[in-house]
Amino acid sequence: MxxxxxxxxxxxxxxxxxxxxxxxxxxxxxxxxxxxFDGAExxxxxxxxxxxxxAGRQPGLFDASNVKVANGSLTLLAQSxxxxxxxxVGYDNYTTSALHSVDKTLHGYxxxxxxxxxxxxxxxxxxxxxxxxxxxxxxxxxxxEGSDAQQASWHNSSMFCSHTHIFALAGVPQDELPAECGxxxxxxxxxxxxxxxxKDDRACSLGGCMGISFAIDQGFHVYxxxxxxxxxxxxxxxxxxxxxxxxxxxxxxxxDFDRETMPDWMGLPDPATLPDVPFEIDYVRAWKRTADVRSxxxxxxxxx
Numbered sequence: 239m240x241x242x243x244x245x246x247x248x249x250x251x252x253x254x255x256x257x258x259x260x261x262x263x264x265x266x267x268x269x270x271x272x273x274x275f276d277g278a279e280x281x282x283x284x285x286x287x288x289x290x291x292x293a294g295r296q297p298g299l300f301d302a303s304n305v306k307v308a309n310g311s312l313t314l315l316a317q318s319x320x321x322x323x324x325x326x327v328g329y330d331n332y333t334t335s336a337l338h339s340v341d342k343t344l345h346g347y348x349x350x351x352x353x354x355x356x357x358x359x360x361x362x363x364x365x366x367x368x369x370x371x372x373x374x375x376x377x378x379x380x381x382x383e384g385s386d387a388q389q390a391s392w393h394n395s396s397m398f399c400s401h402t403h404i405f406a407l408a409g410v411p412q413d414e415l416p417a418e419c420g421x422x423x424x425x426x427x428x429x430x431x432x433x434x435x436x437k438d439d440r441a442c443s444l445g446g447c448m449g450i451s452f453a454i455d456q457g458f459h460v461y462x463x464x465x466x467x468x469x470x471x472x473x474x475x476x477x478x479x480x481x482x483x484x485x486x487x488x489x490x491x492x493x494d495f496d497r498e499t500m501p502d503w504m505g506l507p508d509p510a511t512l513p514d515v516p517f518e519i520d521y522v523r524a525w526k527r528t529a530d531v532r533s534x535x536x537x538x539x540x541x542x
Contacts, residue, residue, distance in 0.1 A: 257349055298333065304497075314337075318332060334359060336497070359514065458520060460475050465484065
């Protein structure tokens with residue numbers, strides 16, 4: 239059930255903090271998706287590592303023990319591993335990491351200060367939800383690889399890749415998504431975008447990758463997402479770097495951080511080189527316009 243959210247106890251820093259891109263703005267801090275990661279363990283009222291409906295992108299298996307909170311940071315590890323009888327078919331050689339927000343919400347400004355992992359196992363910040371009633375949407379703020387990856391001409395550690403995906407929209411046939419949402423259907427067999435999470439249907443997507451002036455794993459930077467009724471805008475260190483239309487992004491969605499093996503896009507590292515330098519998040523902060531401070535019904539496991 240939708241309901242108003244208390245603004246008390248937003249985060250340990252001053253509630254007067256505003257987004258880096260809009261320091262003189264009039265944003266209201268949004269507690270359910272804000273965390274300074276100053277504790278000794280993951281805050282279970284805000285985050286879950288339960289991905290039982292999706293075990294990770296093959297061949298890397300999500301392992302909750304690879305998610306750590308210590309020294310004021312959230313850390314997501316990627317490690318070598320060998321399958322045993324408990325591993326689903328198709329997973330071997332790698333364990334990865336993921337967590338998602340307990341809360342789902344619609345619109346706002348979201349900001350993280352982070353440094354990506356150093357290998358070709360991705361480091362990603364994204365939002366998604368499949369509501370089980372016919373709507374499944376996603377916003378990928380960034381999906382990145384590290385400097386230790388084999389650098390390809392079409393993707394490397396200085397690429398900032400942002401996309402939106404409409405997998406399904408209640409009441410709209412899949413072949414009508416491009417006209418309804420202004421998006422483009424993914425090519426057949428493009429499991430890089432579909433994440434291999436369903437069989438024959440394909441997402442309808444927008445976005446791409448752009449070169450930036452630094453390697454995303456070589457230091458901490460601040461990344462932002464502004465999402466309103468008309469657009470989603472992407473920011474790096476407070477500066478706008480691109481935007482996409484928000485048509486059909488009308489359902490509340492949750493926030494995700496993860497690491498995934500992406501053999502068809504970023505390649506696979508030699509397991510012997512793992513663990514790599516991990517994906518590290520110093521903080522995540524969220525804000526709303528005053529009229530938009532709402533939280534939505536929660537569910538412990540995101541449908542995949």
